[in-house]
Amino acid sequence: VIVGGGIAGVSTAGSLRSGGFDGDLTLVDVGDFPYDRPPLSKDFLAGTKDIKQIALQPSQWYDDQRIRLVNRTAVTALRPREARVELADGTLLPADRVVLATGGRAARPPIPGIGSERVHVLRTAGDADRLRTALVPGAAVLVVGAGLIGAEVASTALQLGCEVTLVDPLAAPLEPVLGPELAGWLHDLHTGKGVTTVRAAVESFTDRGEHIEVRFRGRSGEWSYAVVVVGVGMVPQTALAEQAGLEVGRGIVVDSGQVTSNPAVLAVGDPARTRREARAEHWEAAQHDGARAAATLLGSDAPAPTAPWFWTDRHGRHVEAVGHMEWADRTVVRGSFDDPAFSVFGLRDGHVVAAAAVDDSTAVRAARRMIDRRVPADAGRLTDLSVNLRSLLRG
Numbered sequence: 551v552i553v554g555g556g557i558a559g560v561s562t563a564g565s566l567r568s569g570g571f572d573g574d575l576t577l578v579d580v581g582d583f584p585y586d587r588p589p590l591s592k593d594f595l596a597g598t599k600d601i602k603q604i605a606l607q608p609s610q611w612y613d614d615q616r617i618r619l620v621n622r623t624a625v626t627a628l629r630p631r632e633a634r635v636e637l638a639d640g641t642l643l644p645a646d647r648v649v650l651a652t653g654g655r656a657a658r659p660p661i662p663g664i665g666s667e668r669v670h671v672l673r674t675a676g677d678a679d680r681l682r683t684a685l686v687p688g689a690a691v692l693v694v695g696a697g698l699i700g701a702e703v704a705s706t707a708l709q710l711g712c713e714v715t716l717v718d719p720l721a722a723p724l725e726p727v728l729g730p731e732l733a734g735w736l737h738d739l740h741t742g743k744g745v746t747t748v749r750a751a752v753e754s755f756t757d758r759g760e761h762i763e764v765r766f767r768g769r770s771g772e773w774s775y776a777v778v779v780v781g782v783g784m785v786p787q788t789a790l791a792e793q794a795g796l797e798v799g800r801g802i803v804v805d806s807g808q809v810t811s812n813p814a815v816l817a818v819g820d821p822a823r824t825r826r827e828a829r830a831e832h833w834e835a836a837q838h839d840g841a842r843a844a845a846t847l848l849g850s851d852a853p854a855p856t857a858p859w860f861w862t863d864r865h866g867r868h869v870e871a872v873g874h875m876e877w878a879d880r881t882v883v884r885g886s887f888d889d890p891a892f893s894v895f896g897l898r899d900g901h902v903v904a905a906a907a908v909d910d911s912t913a914v915r916a917a918r919r920m921i922d923r924r925v926p927a928d929a930g931r932l933t934d935l936s937v938n939l940r941s942l943l944r945g
């Protein structure tokens with residue numbers, strides 16, 4: 551039984567079948583059907599894609615793969631000793647192995663007034679539907695948190711004709727993952743496009759019925775908005791794991807094969823983390839977890855590890871990043887910040903350890919291969935636009 555129909559759960563199910571698993575496979579999810587989350591702050595929020603267009607798989611796929619899909623139902627307890635799981639209506643499902651793919655919920659920090667109906671978060675399609683209804687042209691919108699999701703919501707709200715303010719205490723959010731130059735450039739993009747940026751933390755919200763008043767720490771006065779969106783991260787769904795006595799600490803602790811402290815239970819995606827690493831919280835990492843969990847269950851070789859990768863879109867710019875920018879001791883730029891596309895490579899000891907690019911997926915793909923294969927890198931050739939990056943893969 552797989553608990554949770556996000557990309558991690560669906561990837562586990564698909565990888566089990568493609569790897570030759572022939573047993574019973576049940577996927578339980580609380581939603582109407584498994585859908586993808588990245589569009590919730592992009593096309594789906596903008597209204598250019600509907601819920602059917604963001605389904606992770608067509609319904610026929612589950613039949614073809616002999617995956618029993620149990621929708622609109624939560625798993626409420628794991629009973630690994632009885633080899634069963636319990637559903638919300640009390641049904642017990644046989645489960646020789648359980649894969650926890652429960653994702654997370656949007657964080658709601660303890661700011662006074664955060665319970666107001668005018669304060670939104672964004673994690674589910676329902677959240678996105680409610681938010682879209684509020685994002686009417688001309689509405690004054692405050693987005694709290696300028697990380698990945700906050701920045702995307704600010705961009706989409708602007709596209710929908712709202713007057714957008716983006717508040718974050720950091721000068722260049724995302725600096726650890728993108729490096730200071732690119733993080734600063736991306737944050738400045740907001741102002742260039744017409745978003746008002748404020749560097750502060752939110753102190754309180756006061757719902758005045760027609761609008762909501764917001765106080766920023768260290769600033770006097772109150773600012774008035776029609777809509778607030780809080781995008782300050784996610785909280786992993788670990789309740790089932792805790793209840794079942796599994797090891798949990800900043801996520802469900804797993805080994806390199808996604809196995810939890812109970813050998814009959816695996817965990818994948820946003821809530822899972824190995825003892826040595828933080829939770830990834832990115833789409834591709836969740837997908838890879840599913841493939842690794844399936845390999846563990848099948849006793850087959852796990853897919854080769856690869857450098858972590860994510861993408862984000864804002865103000866019409868496509869951003870990708872790979873590797874660990876925080877490991878770099880210097881960065882070099884290929885192209886110019888004044889004229890995207892461009893890419894930033896993070897180097898250490900003569901090797902690429904990270905890259906981040908605007909509108910340049912090819913550079914990030916090449917960097918990923920260099921990182922994975924530990925190809926020695928020459929800064930001069932990396933930044934020479936006449937050099938084809940693919941030629942550098944030979945070292």
Ligand SMILES: Cc1cc2nc3c(=O)[nH]c(=O)nc-3n(C[C@H](O)[C@H](O)[C@H](O)COP(=O)(O)OP(=O)(O)OC[C@H]3O[C@@H](n4cnc5c(N)ncnc54)[C@H](O)[C@@H]3O)c2cc1C
Binds near residue numbers: 588821831859
């Ligand atoms: C708005 C938004 C935009 C994003 N954009 C990007 C992006 O541009 N790039 C990127 O790399 N990543 C992005 N991400 C992150 C990415 O979507 C997540 O990392 C990914 O969805 C994690 O997948 P998951 O399967 O682990 O969890 P989830 O997608 O959260 O799926 C978990 C599922 O489990 C279900 N569930 C939980 N508990 C139970 C239970 N007890 N019983 C039954 N079902 C249960 C939940 O309802 C949910 O459907 C974005 C995330 C959000 C929210």
